[in-house]
Amino acid sequence: MKKKSFDMGRFLYDNTTTLLLLAIFLFFSVFARGFLTIGNITTALSSSSVLLLISLGMCFVVISGGTDLSVAAAYGLGGMVCVLCIQAGLSPVFAIFLALAAGAVFGLINSFLILKVGISVWLTTLGTLFIGESIERIVTKGGTPIYLSRVSGLFESIGQGTVVNIKQQGANITIKSSLLLALVLAAIAAFVLKKTVFGRHLYAAGLQRRAAELAGVSAKRCVTAAFVASGMLCCLGGVVGSSQLVSYIPVNGRYYLLDSIGTVFIGSTMHKRGFANIGGTVTGVLFFSFMTNGLNLLGVQYYWQYVIRGGLILVVLAINAYQRNVWALRTK
Amino acid sequence: MSNSEYILEMLDVSKEFPGVKALSDVTIQIKKGEVHGLVGENGAGKSTIMKILAGLYSNDGGKIIFDGEDITKKLNARTAEQTGISFIHQERYVVPHLTVAEMLFLGVEKTKTAFKFMDRRGMVKLAEQMLEEKVGVRLSGNMLVSRLTVGEQQLIQICRALMSNPKVIVFDEPTAVLAKKESERLFHIIRQLKKDKGVIYISHYFGEILDLCDRVTVLRNGKKIDTVAAADVTIDSLVTMMVGRDILEQYPPKDRKAGETILSVKGLTHRKEFHDLNFEVRRGEIVGITGLMGSGHDKVGIGIYDSHDITGGEVEFKGKKMSYISPDKAAAVGMGYVPDDRRGLGAIQSMTVKENITLACLKDMTRHGIISDREETRAVEGQIEKLRIKTPNGDVVSGNLSGGNQQKVVLARWLSDQSELYILNQPTSGIDIGARADIYKIIDEMAKSGAGVLMITQDIQELYGMSDRIIVMFRGEAVLELETTEEDLTDQIIVASMGGGAGDEG
Incomplete structure (x- = not known):
């Protein structure tokens, strides 16, 4: 064996996304006043818990070989079920349980349409997205938010609770319990995908469905599980979101749909073989959170923020595609 | 000029x-x-x-x-x-x-x-x-x-x-x-x-x-x-x-011993490719199925492994009648299927050699549901060496291997799962002669280990060189079944596959 020498090109190629994230972080640290303070960083992190939950769900479906457009509807559904139950006087624990159950059922409906009826993933989730959002509008009589007069117990703590709260010399350091929850779930998801038979089989089913089936993989069961996981994670996102807002705002999930697709695909560029993965997805979420936070601090107009964000996604993907080609040639 | x-x-x-x-x-x-x-x-x-x-x-x-x-x-x-x-x-x-x-x-x-x-x-x-x-x-x-x-x-x-x-x-x-x-x-x-x-x-x-x-x-x-x-x-x-070397003994000698029946097919009928097939495969035996294109012979293997397109008949495996068979069920009871399209249906192209080899047997490499890296790597290294898969290690992406080596990866998948019946669909088509000899040796060892092998092939030489018993199909029917002997009966097989029965010759 030859001794491995450090290859700069290879290093850059393997770490494009991480390096870009660092570059953005540095840029904001230098130019955005107040960005590099513990208080601000923790705020930015804590605000990303809902996007992280939804991105985890999206990640499962992307690994299974599709894209889940209905995450937006599942997010709304979770918030709606939970808030309506609490309004009706049910205990918060039971309300959250019902919201998660609704997510599971939502995922089952998606997978039934895809696997048994045979509609493509794209069209199925597009359909359930429209239906889900319409139901949100119907239930709320045209989209009027439902405000809760009080939140308590588990429902309050899931969105608003904090695990760390230090106020010191003007600095305000808070880490929300929702962030901790999302990170714990991310860790579990990463473990399941990397270290269990299900995870390996899910990747196989997503890459070449029939080949996986012929190898004895219960591909349909894997895909179903991915959609159920997505439905539940998004509904949990909805619960967290409405807890944070102390209300349920209908058809609010669209905001997360494109972001979650973005985070998963940015994350997949961090994988050697371009597979969607949890570590990358978490990085993608951080990328978006810091972007939003930093651009807000710089006072960039809301609409321009989306232009910059879209541009940066394209830059990451372009660098990745370019280097993929270069390396394909070099290692041929 | x-x-x-x-x-x-x-x-x-x-x-x-x-x-x-x-x-x-x-x-x-x-x-x-x-x-x-x-x-x-x-x-x-x-x-x-x-x-x-x-x-x-x-x-x-x-x-x-x-x-x-x-x-x-x-x-x-x-x-x-x-x-x-x-x-x-x-x-x-x-x-x-x-x-x-x-x-x-x-x-x-x-x-x-x-x-x-x-x-x-x-x-x-x-x-x-x-x-x-x-x-x-x-x-x-x-x-x-x-x-x-x-x-x-x-x-x-x-x-x-x-x-x-x-x-x-x-x-x-x-x-x-x-x-x-x-x-x-x-x-x-x-x-x-x-x-x-x-x-x-x-x-x-x-x-x-x-x-x-x-x-x-x-x-x-x-x-x-x-x-x-x-x-x-x-x-x-x-x-x-x-x-650059002699491959005179391309086919391994037939010193296998057939044991009890492992697969018994009765009246198996496909939606459109074949009907009323009856045959048996015994442990330690290689049974070859052949026919021309369109004779339905190439759909027999998948018909046993996946009942999706089967409309009648029954399959008995290890003495037990199987009702509807799906690939995951078939793999679980001990069958292994090697498809003809090895890039599309065999090895998952962007997964590594290791991941492909252990895809079917991954459950056996877990402790409390967690995949044991060490066990997996060791098992895979063993297969790479035994099957002479040309790859520096198990972490190479399978799509980068040649067709012959990809086929070995798929064979290794079922060997690791210790299948008891190997169904091989065109196992060597498009594979160069060096790797081919290796694959013949692997197939022979499969049978010798006590498993049954059902080999579907259009290559008459390979069919005759490898099989203990041969079934020839014509227009969806088995028209000839014969044991291979020292004598060369390939002409008879070719005639049968073209619809000329032994009876109505001349």
Whole structure:
């Protein structure tokens, strides 16, 4: 064996996304006043818990070989079920349980349409997205938010609770319990995908469905599980979101749909073989959170923020595609 | 000109890819009026030199002289065809929803009037005329291409190629997809063609090469070994030249012992491919199934492994009647299926060798549901060594391996799962001869370990060399079942597969 020498090109190629994230972080640290303070960083992190939950769900479906457009509807559904139950006087624990159950059922409906009826993933989730959002509008009589007069117990703590709260010399350091929850779930998801038979089989089913089936993989069961996981994670996102807002705002999930697709695909560029993965997805979420936070601090107009964000996604993907080609040639 | 005897000369052609010398100083000279065979293992450089000739790659060194003119510089993907070199590829580039005439004139449509309307009627007529003239086949110009046989589709391609009146035609493994009769028709056409052209013929089938070609060039590891007259060599000597070692004992000796019945198929009927099949496979036995294309023999394996398209009959495995079988169920009870399309259905291309090998047996490598890296790596390293899979380690992406090594990966998958019945669909098609011998050895060992093997193949030599028992199918029925003996009964198999029963001969 030859001794491995450090290859700069290879290093850059393997770490494009991480390096870009660092570059953005540095840029904001230098130019955005107040960005590099513990208080601000923790705020930015804590605000990303809902996007992280939804991105985890999206990640499962992307690994299974599709894209889940209905995450937006599942997010709304979770918030709606939970808030309506609490309004009706049910205990918060039971309300959250019902919201998660609704997510599971939502995922089952998606997978039934895809696997048994045979509609493509794209069209199925597009359909359930429209239906889900319409139901949100119907239930709320045209989209009027439902405000809760009080939140308590588990429902309050899931969105608003904090695990760390230090106020010191003007600095305000808070880490929300929702962030901790999302990170714990991310860790579990990463473990399941990397270290269990299900995870390996899910990747196989997503890459070449029939080949996986012929190898004895219960591909349909894997895909179903991915959609159920997505439905539940998004509904949990909805619960967290409405807890944070102390209300349920209908058809609010669209905001997360494109972001979650973005985070998963940015994350997949961090994988050697371009597979969607949890570590990358978490990085993608951080990328978006810091972007939003930093651009807000710089006072960039809301609409321009989306232009910059879209541009940066394209830059990451372009660098990745370019280097993929270069390396394909070099290692041929 | 001194070398006017040659229509095409590739002189000292070299090509280097980063890290790999794909071709070093290869010289191939094609005479006018000859069929020139080109043989070599996969990776020997055949396709590289043909891609240079097609203008898809540029060569690093050497010259290409065509019809007395140096065209090395001029050659690119667009000019090759215009220069007078045509290619008939193994894959059929046909558009199924076009008619014969549309396919034939695709891109060179005949038009009339100043508005360039397509002259459909004229095209149909001309197409029929050209097909009969150039390749001697009568086809309706209005027929959909998708309704033609593979051989007929190929004829359309040949006819298309001939329209530009090339001086050199390259056939790249044209018979790999053809039934025997269609192959013979193709040979007839090639013999006609060579009268005023040079023909380059690439194939893995040495019988064909010796039968058809006038001279043969052998490549190995990017170097030319020799160009010989076909009349002066035998299949054995060609093989030795090609692999650089003797593979005399290609098929392992049949010293296997059949045990109890492991698979029993009764009245198995497919939606449309075959009906009322009855046969058994015993432990320690290799049963071969063959037939021509369309005989349904190639669907028998998947019919046992997946009941999706099965409409009747029953399958008994290890003494237990199986009701509806799905692949995951079949794998769980101890069957292993190796599909014919190894890139699409066999090895998952972007997964690593390791992940592919353990895909079926991953459960056995877990502790409390957690995959044990160490156990997995150790098992995979064992298989890589045992099966001689050419890969530096298990973390290489399977798609980067050659076809033969990918096939070994799929075989290793089921060996790791310790399957008790191996169903192999065309296990060696398109695989070079070196890897082929390895695979035969693996199959033999499968049977010797006490498993049953059901091998589906169209290669009669392989069928006869490997099987203990052979089932021949014709139009969806098993027409002949025989035990292999010392005596060569391949003629009987060929006759049966073409519908001539032993009874109504003569």
